[in-house]
Amino acid sequence: MPKQLPVITPESIRCSPLMREPLSEQQSADLAKAFKALADPVRLRLLSLIASHAGGEACVCDVTDAFDLTGPTISHHLKVLREAGIIDGERRGTWVYYRVLPDMLRTLSTLLTAPEATEAEPVPAAT
Secondary structure, three states, rough: OOOOOOOHHHHOOOHHHHHHHHOHHHHHHHHHHHHHHOOOOOHHHHHHHHHHHHHHHHHHHHHHHHHHHHHHHHHHHHHHHHOOOEEEEEEOOOOOEEEHHHHHHHHHHOOOOOOOOOOOOOOOOOO
């Protein structure tokens, strides 16, 4: 089972954790693993297919046909997402059903959330 990162919620912080204090080496390593898992187009699409599937979970048989990839390749990508703590799977008979772990997505999202700009902090113009 993947190591669970602490859940960071918008209510628990006033700004992004990156701007509040530097990450520890271990936090950086754990979070980088999750971001790296999401940086692959196949895995990002798998995550989307699972998250948007009816009931919030999908059988591996429901997502395999969406790709022109072999079963073992799809299984590898699902394993990477699972080991990064982004999805979880449960075997039911001969199939495995996957669901997104919302706490991890919330943590990753909140980590990158920029603080609200105040009058004293002008927002730089986009280039």
